[in-house]
Amino acid sequence: xxxxxxxxxxxxxxxxxxxxxxxxxxxxxxxxxxxxxxxxxxxxxxxxxxxxxxxxxxxxxxxxxxxxxxxxxxxxxxxxxxxxxxxxxxxxxxxxxxxxxxxxxxxxxxxxxx
Amino acid sequence: xxxxxxxxxxxxxxxxxxxxxxxxxxxxxxxxxxxxxxxxxxxxxxxxxxxxxxxxxxxxxxxxxxxxxxxxxxxxxxxxxxxxxxxxxxxxxxxxxxxxxxxxxxxxxxx
Numbered sequence: 001x002x003x004x005x006x007x008x009x010x011x012x013x014x015x016x017x018x019x020x021x022x023x024x025x026x027x028x029x030x031x032x033x034x035x036x037x038x039x040x041x042x043x044x045x046x047x048x049x050x051x052x053x054x055x056x057x058x059x060x061x062x063x064x065x066x067x068x069x070x071x072x073x074x075x076x077x078x079x080x081x082x083x084x085x086x087x088x089x090x091x092x093x094x095x096x097x098x099x100x101x102x103x104x105x106x107x108x109x110x111x112x113x114x
Numbered sequence: 115x116x117x118x119x120x121x122x123x124x125x126x127x128x129x130x131x132x133x134x135x136x137x138x139x140x141x142x143x144x145x146x147x148x149x150x151x152x153x154x155x156x157x158x159x160x161x162x163x164x165x166x167x168x169x170x171x172x173x174x175x176x177x178x179x180x181x182x183x184x185x186x187x188x189x190x191x192x193x194x195x196x197x198x199x200x201x202x203x204x205x206x207x208x209x210x211x212x213x214x215x216x217x218x219x220x221x222x223x224x225x
Contacts, residue, residue, distance in 0.1 A: 031211055
């Protein structure tokens with residue numbers, strides 16, 4: 001069974017801090033994704049990566065960066081946290097897109113920026 | 115503007131009856147469609163999917179229908195069970211790797 005593990009379930013940080021959210025998957029998936037979930041907006045894609053050191057912007061990349069140094073690990077970085085980045089963050093992984101395989105999600109990190 | 119819309123934020127159904135969840139999309143280039151189920155404090159879990167070359171896919175109590183001309187996707191759950199109570203998200207894929215999600219429908223199945 002695919003396991004996607006996010007390092008923290010809950011996180012509280014202060015405005016202006018640099019914040020790291022970590023995600024690890026154990027199924028050798030090529031693709032990894034970071035989403036944020038907000039009420040009434042569903043899941044919105046921040047960044048995704050289709051290979052080590054490769055990344056592409058999603059729909060809302062402003063204020064975020066990502067790092068993928070190893071295939072199994074995908075990190076989301078809030079360079080200078082702001083209160084409007086308070087949200088639920090979800091990491092997902094999947095096999096390469098042409099194979100019509102679903103994404104598998106972690107349990108999420110609820111991040112509060114004070 | 116959202117490319118995938120779930121216009122019903124909530125749905126309440128009696129146990130044993132059919133639940134029908136709906137989803138509309140705008141981009142005719144979407145080629146793969148999925149439904150996810152989400153319980154509180156957990157990540158979404160994959161439920162069922164359909165490729166754009168099909169119009170129906172069935173898995174046990176769950177059936178997904180795709181109407182490409184209407185750009186409409188629906189999920190039927192028959193019979194509904196109390197354990198099906200959750201938030202359901204539809205998702206559509208573009209260009210192999212980019213997924214767009216609806217805002218979710220909260221299903222409540224009453225015993």
